[in-house]
Amino acid sequence: MKCYDCDQNGRSDTTPIGVCSRCNLVICPEHGRVTQALVHLVRGTGKSTSDLPARRAVCLTCHAAENVG
């Protein structure tokens, strides 16, 4: 597996670190971001969020698309 963006740029010298959780393309540290994600829990009567942040990897393209505005 190769980082998708590196592959597009004809590069093969990077090490993939994960997979974008949105588009499922392989990402390297340069073309991806690891962000904190809130975990929604279903507890008893309602939903709440976990006190501990989870982790989520996204590629730069999806990261930018999610942060428009």
Ligand SMILES: [Zn+2]
């Ligand atoms: Zn890359």
Ligand SMILES: [Zn+2]
């Ligand atoms: Zn993506």
